[in-house]
Amino acid sequence: MPADMNDYFKKKKPSNNSGSNQNNSGGGNFQNPMGNMGKGAPWIFILLAIAFGLFALKPFTIINSGEVGIKINTGKFEDTPLQPGLHFFIPVLQKIVPVNTRIRLITYSDVTTGALGDGYRNYEGGLKRNPAITVLDRRGLTVNIDLAVQYRLRAETAPKTIEKWGTSWEEKIINSKVREVVRDVVGQYTAEQLPEMRNEIAAAIETKIKQSVQELPEKPVILTSVELRTINLPTKIKEQIERVQIAKQEVTIAEQMKEKAKQEAQRKAEIARGEAEKNRIEAQGEADKIRIEAEEQAKANKLISSSLTNELLQLEQIKTQGKFNDALKVNKDAQIFLTPGGAVPNIWVDAKGKEQKTISAEQ
Incomplete structure (x- = not known):
């Protein structure tokens, strides 16, 4: 194709005679439709053709994240998968198939x-x-x-x-x-x-x-x-299992009640044993107290007995006689009986009253 389309069409333009004949026959002068588009018109058509080819054939594809691409060359699968991104291929001879690798x-x-993820298929x-x-x-x-x-x-x-x-x-x-x-x-x-x-x-x-x-x-x-x-x-199996479960629960409840009663009895037994042990300890303590007091009293009596002498007894008798003498000064009718040997106590009898009273005087 000539670089200047105007020159090309001028050369192809018919002569005046032929033009007059064409005019006579009713035809008009031939006009170049691209005469006014300039020299860049062919390149525009070429770019448009390429763009149309890219749009129609689409020799590229985009692999998204979570996917890999499988490239097929004339029907044969390539072993290496294509990673996410833009990838080109030759239409008709090659094809790229995206494959989902998400969970x-x-x-x-x-x-x-309901369906999940319908908006993000x-x-x-x-x-x-x-x-x-x-x-x-x-x-x-x-x-x-x-x-x-x-x-x-x-x-x-x-x-x-x-x-x-x-x-x-x-x-x-x-x-x-x-x-x-x-x-x-x-x-x-x-x-x-x-x-x-x-x-x-x-x-x-x-x-x-x-x-x-x-x-x-x-x-x-x-x-x-x-x-x-x-x-x-199955329904029958469910009902049977439910009956078995109810029976097991009842047995479990009975066992729990039995165990609770057993624990309560053990608790009461422990309380009774504790109470008996307490009483035993208290009784033992009381007995030990009485024994100790008796032993101490015996020791005291022994000490007192060992400390008594005839002179001390005579002195005590003299003191007692002195008290009786003082009493006779108040009641002259009273009678005094002395124990043999001058031991104390002596017996005092009040002769004034209708009833006799026995008074034991101890020192």
């Missing part, structure tokens, strides 16, 4: 709840709801298990995982393994044992699911947690 949650429950990790897992216990009774599993796709092996398992890798890996393990673990117990063995069953399910997933080649999934939420038993 995902899959629930197995018959309880329906492009950024949330992912939420799947499945019906509760139906399991047969050891006796063949139907039991429904309510579970919640958290997991995420391993970013390093995401291309190989998608290449091998496809986009339905969750169903093929997580869902199948969870159901298989739950049926295997719960099937070892009877329905009545499940509530009592809940903690052991939950631990066994989590351990076996993690072990089953980690044993897969390339370890495509990282299992975060497995939560056993509810064990839904």
Whole structure:
């Protein structure tokens, strides 16, 4: 294409004669439609064509945080995942597929709840709801298990995982393994044992699911947690368990009352033993007191007896006679009888009264 489109169209312009003939035939002079756009018009068209091609073919994509990109070259997956950021590719020959590596949650429950994260579907990790897992216990009774599993796709092996398992890798890996393990673990117990063995069953399910997933080649999934939420038993089994629980509670209450009565009896026995011991100690103390007083009195009497002499006795008799003599001065009719040997006490008799009174005088 000539650089100057005006010159090009001038050269192609017909002569005057032909022009007159064209005028006669009713045709007009040919005008260059780009004559007034200048020399930069071709570049504008080129840029517009490139912009249209970029918009239509879109040879780039943006990988968000929490995602990795899988680049596909003519149908073959590249082993190295693309990290978050802007990435270009060749349209038709190449393609980049974003894959979510955030934590995902899959629930197995018959309880329906509202959708979560509907306003952020492009950024949330992912939420799947499945019906509760139906399991047969050891006796063949139907039991429904309510579970919640958290997991995420391993970013390093995401291309190989998608290449091998496809986009339905969750169903093929997580869902199948969870159901298989739950049926295997719960099937070892009877329905009545499940509530009592809940903690052991939950631990066994989590351990076996993690072990089953980690044993897969390339370890495509990282299992975060497995939560056993509810064990839904048949109605008859529930009623039977409730009756057993009520009976156990009644037995427990009776045992508690029995133990309380036993403790009360022991308490009273201890009080009685304490009271008896107290009385014994008090009686022993009183007896010891009397014995000690008697011993002390005997010692005193012995000392008194050892200290008495004939001279002292005669002196005491003289003192007593002196008192009687003083009494006779007041009552001359009184009679005094002296004990043989002059021992004291002597006997005083008042002869004035109609009745005799015996007075013992002791010193």
